[in-house]
Amino acid sequence: MNMSFRARMSTLHTWTGLLLGWVLYFMFVTGTLGYLDTEIDRWMKPELPRAQLVTTPEKTLQTAFNYLNTVAPEASNWLIQLPKNRNQPYLQVHWKPQGEGARQSELLDVNTGQPFATRETKGGQLLYQMHWKLHYLPRVASDWIITLATMFMLVAIVSGVIVHKKIFTEFFTFRARKGARSWLDMHNLMSVTTLPFQIMITYSGLVFMMFVCFPWIISAFYGPGEQNKQQFFHDVFVSLPDTAPTGVPADMLTVPALLEKVSPLMPTGRISLVEVEAPNDEAARIAFNSGVAESLLRSAEIITLNAHTGELVMHRSQIDTTARGFRDVMLGLHEGLYAGPLLRLLYVVSGLMGCAMVATGLFYWVKSRKKKEKKLAPRKDLRWVQAINIGVVLGFPVALSIYFWANRLLPVAQANRSDTEVALLFAAWLVTLLIAMALNTRKAVLCLAALGGILYLLLPVVSASTAPRHLFNVHLHQDWVLAGFDLAALFTALLLGGLAWYAARRKEH
Known part of the structure; x- marks a missing residue:
């Protein structure tokens, strides 16, 4: 079959974004939260006082x-x-x-x-490290998965720009309640709005992993073998x-x-x-x-x-x-460590929009396939892809709330406490995936969104009952890092509650 150049780019964009889309979503979520690792660390160690900055050493x-x-x-x-x-x-x-x-x-x-x-807690550092060092996986495996996902992301960005010849027109277009078209419009909006950020964060991510994806750079100058590789790293990074x-x-x-x-x-x-x-x-x-x-x-x-x-x-x-x-x-x-408060906010917002970009792309793929094949017999593989989409896109944020709940409710003196927090996070994520597979799309979204909304809504209350400084007495301790975390939890609860309300009113297709 003869295909135009843009059609070929469209196919390339679709499959590069889809094949590792779930990994990319995980990377965007953990990367965005990892950017706030210090603030999350502060909340997960409420015994710490306010920051003790010094100007002279x-x-x-x-x-x-x-x-x-x-x-x-x-x-x-x-x-x-x-x-x-x-x-x-x-x-x-x-x-x-x-x-x-x-x-x-x-x-x-x-x-x-x-x-x-x-x-004892791994705090926000866990989320930062999961962004580039997938938990429970050997380092070699995680390095290659992250590198391939980043490469696919860069290809998806370039091919997406080529596909959307009306990229700026589509930026101002959103058609609500139009099924697959609405998902595509939202995907375009998230992509175009943050396009410079996505290009920068993806290319610089590849630079981070350059010694994984281009190992011959080392062998070309230092020779093959582990000893020569270690000598290279010693020469480049030793202090x-x-x-x-x-x-x-x-x-x-x-x-x-x-x-x-x-x-x-x-x-x-x-x-x-x-x-x-x-x-x-x-x-x-x-x-x-x-x-x-x-x-x-x-x-x-x-x-x-x-x-x-x-x-x-x-x-x-x-x-x-x-x-x-x-x-x-x-x-x-x-890494964005140089950024001031406003630029840091832009990093966070762009990261969240990156999460939405990947998520809407995943849902659009399923929706468009269902539309094309609605006259044929229903395909079970699309049902499972949609279930995993829900379990990843919605289930992982819900599981994160369990990580924060565990930080407040596990006994402070418990042995291996930090490992238990992490185990509960992934166990909760597995449960959300099973819920998404057991229920139809509308019921799964309703169940997970409502559950997540309740968990995030009550999180500041749990914090107030287990820690001396919290949102409700911020006027006394003036620690806005702790209060800001609780406010973010309430905002997340509002978003998930709105999604649950929408799912409850919407008929199943």
Whole structure:
């Protein structure tokens, strides 16, 4: 059959969007929520106070050194994150014990120097990591699935632009209650409105995964084999020159002396992260990293000193090569850590519209196929595709509410508490998929939307009964991060309640 170029692009657009559409929707939802990981972390650890940001590092760095010298004086590595911005609102320390021990971390109170006593939870970090590291899957498998889904997304965007020759006309067109046509109009509206964002986020996502989809880049310059691959990553990403503990104890310079040594090279107010290799050892080295959250560049300026003499060992600028600079800009755009409040809001809204873009595309495909084949015998495969659509698009947000409920209702002292929260999230998602498969389309939407609406509506009430600071006493504690989460839950409940009301009034086709 002879097909025009646009017809071929239409077929390509349809199948690239459909084959990994459910994965793409999952990536958009978790990516959008992961962008708010710090705020979600705050809500899921209600024991934490308001953010403890500092402008100068001297006292805070001394607090971190005092704690690490107490709990891990012979660790192989220290890492100190200073509370500089919303992305890092608390002083956080990490240390790697000698040998094979796992890395440990704590959030410290800058006033007392003691760890905060918080419940065990993976918080918003779980959602951020699920966006690019699918949970329960081996890393190799998740890397390739994410890479393929991103590639398919880029192909779908380019072919979609080619298909819609009246792209701007269709942007202003929406025909309600027209079945498949309405789904297509909504899909076009979501796509065209956020087209620059979708192109940027997809292309930069591929740059993130470039070493997965283009591994020959490494072998071409470093040679094949795992050892050469590790050498490449060491050369590109290492922040400290190689050093190994000698086993000979030696006192490091004091914090004021170290800052005095680094200040001519980097204003101390820019220091965001400090890394110490072989602390309290004769081979100790210390690296001061500038912040990346305020800059579009994803990499930091790094100054490495001998921790005993203050002698300069290495000074790496933010941009040392054009290729690295380009990659850093792409990663910075993708993560959006540099953005101020208004631009962050635009990121979130664009991410949510991306979720709607993928969802409406999935539903349009089923609706259009049903319309074409309505004179034929009903196809069972379309029934199952529609059920999975509902279970993914509507079921996953409902399951997320269970994740938040579990955070508030599970005993704080329960062993493996964070793993139980995650297990309940995926168990709830499985239940929503079974509900979508057991009921017809209208009843499944009605059931899941009503259930989700109730769960999100009651979530602020549960929070108020289990945490000292919440939406209903925000006038006392002024912590608008916690209150904002509860308000977002109420808004979600309103949307799901409206969908349930619509489904209850609508006749089943």
